[in-house]
Amino acid sequence: NAAPVTVTVTGAAGQIAYGLLFRIASGALLGSDTPVRLRLLETPAAVGSLEGVAMELEDGAFPLLAGIDISDDPWIGFDGANIAILVGARPRTAGMERSDLLAANGPIFTDQGAAINANAAEDIRVLVVGNPANTNAFIAMSNAPDVPAGRFTALTRLDHNRAIAQVAEKTGAAAADIARIIVWGNHSATQYPDLTHATVRGRSALEVIDDSAWVTDHFIPTVQQRGTAIIKARGASSAASAASAAIDHIHDWVLGTAPGDWTSMAVPSDGSYGVPEGLISSFPVTCSRGEYAVVPDLEIGEFARTRIDHSVAELVGERDAVIDLGYAKRS
Template sequence: MTDPVKVLVTGAAGQIAYSLLYSVAKGDVFGKDTPITLVLLDIPPMAGVLDGVVMEMQDCALPLLKEVIATTEEAVAFDKIDAALLVGAMPRKEGMERKDLLAANVKIFKSQGMALDKYAKKTVKVVVVGNPANTNALICSKFAPSIPPENFSCLTRLDQNRAQAQIAARAGVACSAVKNVVIWGNHSSTQYPDVNHATVEINGKTLSVFDAIKDDSWLKNEFIATVQQRGAAVIKARKLSSAMSAAKAICDHMRDWWAGTPKGQWVSMGVVSDGSYGIEKGLVYSFPVEIGSNHSYKIVQGLPINDFSREKMDNTMKELIQERDMALEACN
């Protein structure tokens, strides 16, 4: 047994956290032999619900869970944490403009960035889930200048999982047979799910997705639209946003960041752009990344980008630039 990994989950009384906490505490993310200290943060009106969540975590009797700390104070929540799963955010309400959502969330993620800067370990790994996730991650990083920008990320693994599942269903294979789907850009309806570099294993043979599916029109139209609109489709059907699938994606994201990716495989993460693929430096943009065993990632380089992809990648970058500018204006 090593020292416990101290993991913060914000919005801990919410529905995504309810699906997430069990997996984190039982060892699915940080390893089957790694003890966990869970820190649960939510707003004061949710304190009673939070108490109930703590009781349930205790009642699970999980051998790796050493301590559960529930709080409504950032100074307590962010103290010496190793990982931050920033799930809580102001949800978009009916009639709310995107700029209004940005303005509300800027305050939250500015404050959490400052708390990370002041209290967290400088090695902390941060994944932002609350929407608009890319821009919230950018703001969080901006207000935590003592923590390396590469320690901040946002969740686009849910989009990758959605894309992978669509391809697998179409090809009639297990999801594990589909590899190296890429999500470029923003976690929004402008994101670009790209299968030009992805493969499908069918009957022991590795094929390109285009050769496996044999339907270019579906891949360039319906497939992309389905992935882009999947969150809205879940809300329409469930009357609630994605929770179980979001929690699974958060676990996938942080597990791979912590343990590394298999050789020859990459995953999609929203990370601070270094200018790769012509994406403006400093934006939090989803790229394909390979992750080593020391919790450090590298953006996959040298992928050929055709004209169709270039247009999609630039469109989502433009949206992110607009979001960033609105968010920075709201900061001031």
């Protein structure tokens, strides 16, 4: 067996983490040859509850679980971290504007970015799940000047997987038969799930679906609003599917995307597709040997351009707000 990989998870006593930690311990994140050491980070108020989660993890008797550490101090929680999944965030409460949410999360991701900068392992890879995920990742990146910017990513894989599920349902194909879906932009209702380049069993998805009204009037809003629909149905947010998507994101980043396919990740823009450089926005990416690359040279039609620009404008607004609040610097 290889040496254990240290995986830090924040918000470790929360709902998503409850779905996430057991799958990490089982080997779903990094494969069945790689032991993991979990470093679990919570707020002081939730440490007691987290001790219960740690007891359950122990009781899983997972052969790959090399150790569990608990902390409420980011300076300890990110010590030696190879992978950090930042799930903990201040949730939006009644009457809170988006700007209040950005302000409430600013200090959390400022501190965590600084702690990652100081204490994480050289090969640290960061996935931000806690909302507003793209902009929280931007804040953490901005506060970690010694870590390559590209190591900071945010989760849009849940949206990507939701898009696959909708196409599978519409066409009767299996999820595994669907490839080259793209989610562009922000993990918010402005995201653009794009089927232009998607395939079903190797054929153009748009040709197989042959129903453009379904794409614009059903598919796009359903993917955008899926989180709200699940809260309405379940009375709680989509924690298990979010956890599953976080596993997929890190798994593919580290171990690679399938040949001929790509995935969606929110990553710092290199200026591709007209997205301002440094903005953490969702792109189609391929991953190989632990590195991701934005898929180049895809044709972007007029409809897609408008949708991408709309979501990117929202991200620019969020970025400028957190820069004005002093949580991030202009790169």
